[in-house]
Amino acid sequence: MGRSSKDKRDIYYRLAKEEGWRARSAFKLLQLDEEYRLFQGVQRAVDLCAAPGSWSQVLSRKLRGGDEQSRGVKIVAVDLQAMAPLPGVIQIQGDITKVSTAHEIIGHFEGQPADLVVCDGAPDGNVENS
Numbered sequence: 527m528g529r530s531s532k533d534k535r536d537i538y539y540r541l542a543k544e545e546g547w548r549a550r551s552a553f554k555l556l557q558l559d560e561e562y563r564l565f566q567g568v569q570r571a572v573d574l575c576a577a578p579g580s581w582s583q584v585l586s587r588k589l590r591g592g593d594e595q596s597r598g599v600k601i602v603a604v605d606l607q608a609m610a611p612l613p614g615v616i617q618i619q620g621d622i623t624k625v626s627t628a629h630e631i632i633g634h635f636e637g638q639p640a641d642l643v644v645c646d647g648a649p650d651g652n653v654e655n656s
């Protein structure tokens with residue numbers, strides 16, 4: 527990795543700490559939203575491969591705007607690894623390739639389809655760019 531790219535990564539690492547995101551990958555999702563308005567009209571969202579949870583934090587802030595009890599908003603986060611709790615985010619510790627995990631996710635939406643599914647999957651331990 528070249529020096530400038532490493533420096534850039536460090537900027538996001540520091541910024542994530544300052545702004546309270548669990549990983550610098552939060553900025554990837556925020557940038558995608560700026561470009562594509564991903565969260566417009568979204569109430570039910572699934573965050574696949576969610577640990578340590580920065581995308582779930584983004585979803586929570588964007589869909590709820592800080593109000594944990596926002597009516598109709600439901601966020602389900604799934605990862606192989608356990609994740610520290612996030613207010614208003616339902617967590618499933620499981621493998622996203624398993625049908626049983628899919629059923630568990632669907633069960634939380636009580637017959638309604640999800641409006642948005644995001645996935646930031648990487649093999650365990652390969653979180654270099656997160």
Ligand SMILES: C[S@@+](CC[C@H](N)C(=O)[O-])C[C@H]1O[C@@H](n2cnc3c(N)ncnc32)[C@H](O)[C@@H]1O
Pocket residue numbers: 548549551552574575576577578579580581582604605606607620621622623646647648649650651652653656
């Ligand atoms: C780059 S990290 C995700 C970072 C996350 N988006 C964030 O912002 O905090 C990739 C995650 O994928 C998870 N993962 C990889 N394979 C998975 C699988 N089959 N099922 C569930 N999670 C998986 C890993 O456990 C790891 O936590």
